[in-house]
Amino acid sequence: MSEAAIDQPGTGDIDRMMLPCGDAVIEFFVKPPSGPGPHPAVLFVHGHQTELVRPGGRWPITRGYFDRAVTAGYVAASISMPGYGFTSGPPDFCGPRTQDAVRAGLAKLRSLSCVDPSKIALWGRSRGAVTAAMVATMEPDLCAVALLCGAYDFRDAYRKTQPGIVPYIEREAGTSEEAHRARSPLLFADLIKAPTIIVHGDRDDVCPPEHASELHRRLLANGTPVKLVMYAGADHWPPEDLINAEVDRFFAGWLRPTQTGPVAASERGPA
Template identity: 25%
Template sequence: VTPQSPGEVALVGPEGVTILTDFGRDLREVSPVTLPRELTATSPDGYPVHGWVLTPEGPGPHPVILMIHGGPHSQYTGSFFDEFQAMTGAGYAVVACNPRGSAGYGRDHGRALIGRFGDVDAADVMAFLEAALAAHPDLDRDRMGIMGGSYGGYLTAWIIGHDHRWRGAIVERGYLDPASFIGSSDIGWYYPDCYNGTTREQLEAQSAMRWAEQVTTPTLVIHAEQDLRAPMTQGLEYHARLTRAGVDTELLIFPGENHELSRSGTPWHRRQRLETILDFWSRHLA
């Protein structure tokens, strides 16, 4: 994978990497590829936060979407990512980083989030957003949205429960309540035990669900019917609690799909998902 192509064949030898193909050429001819620009921010405690900013063609100010990856031990890279390209192609700037808990920066970086969900990760993400706004004057700080899936759905829900600057939010297949994951998720009991703790107090303190009634941001909740990793009840309860709190809320459930919908779901559902996301942003960020 390169910044300009979803995937090529390369030869790795003593003199480095030689790319042998150009499968992405047809795609580039139809739709220009937005190249990511690296940025390193500083969290409030002095910790460095690395990530990328992608801006669409044309003059700003561009509406901004803060995108948060799952895992949390996953990572964004500077390679081609279809979701980033879909957002920039529709006119939105994308801000994406690898807060503490992400892969790719060593063991300590990955383990720094244990017992601290909603703490250092939220601080890192928000510090990176502020640094991106300062470094790129063509980003519109008055038109910002936030979205993420799985753990990214968790951190999105946590942030909108504490910060109300957003025009909209998308919470997808979220890990929203650690306590109710135990015995219901196919990932096993170890996940909340390892990441959040084993006592009720620890789990409650790191639950995004308990902040649902504090949300004021219009929110789209997306889930899949056969999601066994983040069971559908997580999304249903979160949507219901937002609705009862008077939040402008929408719910989209995909039948026959699981936790991998956005990556390996049926082509028509993957397209419908992206079209729904773009429609939501067009109504809230335009």
């Protein structure tokens, strides 16, 4: 895994690569588990970051997501979205450049000898969930998808989100019909074929919870295996330990070679 690897302080035994993607380069991190492969893999897509130096794809590493995935026997990977980490180009609020960056990460994963290309899951949170849902409409071979606290109808989210987020939308994406469609997975829900878990707080004032319910409804209607976990009383940050446990169980049911789990249609989480 030495191809284009860059020794970067703070990544330890995690490989850091810069991937070509059109006229951009994408920062990509990957860590395989020990033992012979090929292994299932999870690609993590971070959300918005407000730090002066945005860590991008390092966020899942420092939050312990890589360690959890590797312990479960998965290859852990993440990308930095445009505007974050060392990926080139400005942010485009979950738009085509960000979606292309995620797809470049998926393509790289599929090329690695340590990865089973038929067992790749996509995990996204907030902006990452919007992006992951859009990518899932274009990548029918994904094994599983986890969508945490995302907005799935761009125009509706623009009307309902916190006032402080509106300038980001206007500056990075614009508000045209084209911008709306490019960031609205609800419009293309029939193209999502991978088993999907949708996690949300029912008092989220950043990403409307009704979007999660409607995406769940449409995926059910289309016959896509899907589970909705809605946490009562939770805002944009439901309890992380509970979310991790839910997603771990869901991924285990689809990523482990001996399992293809049926999933519950919906579930209410604790406050």
